[in-house]
Amino acid sequence: MNRVSAMLKMALFAIVVIIAAGCAAAAADDPLEKLIPEDKWFSLGLFKLTANERKDLALEISRIALRPHRKNPHGRGDVGVIAPSSSTEKKADEILDDMRLDSGPLRGASELLVVVRSSMDEPLDDDYDSICELIEEAERQFNMVGPTYHIYFYFVDEDLSVRQISHKTEDE
DSSP states (O other): OHHHHHHHHHHHHHHHHHHHHTOTTOOTTOOHHHHSOGGGHHHHTGGGSOHHHHHHHHHHHHHHHTSTTOOSTTSOSSEEEEOOSHHHHHHHHHHHHHHTOOEEOSTTOSEEEEEEEESSSOOSOSEESSHHHHHHHHHTSOTTTOSEEEEEEEEEOTTSOEEEEEEEEEEO
8 A cells, every 4th residue: 555655646746747847748658768757766766666667657647648638737628717806817817827827718617716815714615506606706805905815726517516626825
């Protein structure tokens, strides 16, 4: 179990390295050497893997990286943005630029970036029955001069309900 856990950690880190390096277009049969530079193997612990384990890891990384609509770190397509004021729109643009993500229309987005300003600890809920409910709740926040930016990512389910992926805060 411990070895499997270590392999999963290495695989997740390797996926981040691949995406950051822009290698998501690697062919499914690429060896691990093409996916992760060998000079990184020691720091990642990959040198401990057998040839078959390296092959399995390379196949898994390629399989995950090549899934359709993989454009952002969370593995989804374009990100829809909900930012109800000019200051939250500006902050959302900064976040997208920093994360090298593309924004897209809310319709069809599988993930949403929501930025609101509020003095509350948790101004938005974890789940909403629809994107419209989330938009309405975001618009109810005191978005002009609240002291703290609340930055949320939500996953959009097939039924268009939304579930929170992450929440962090940044002071103005």
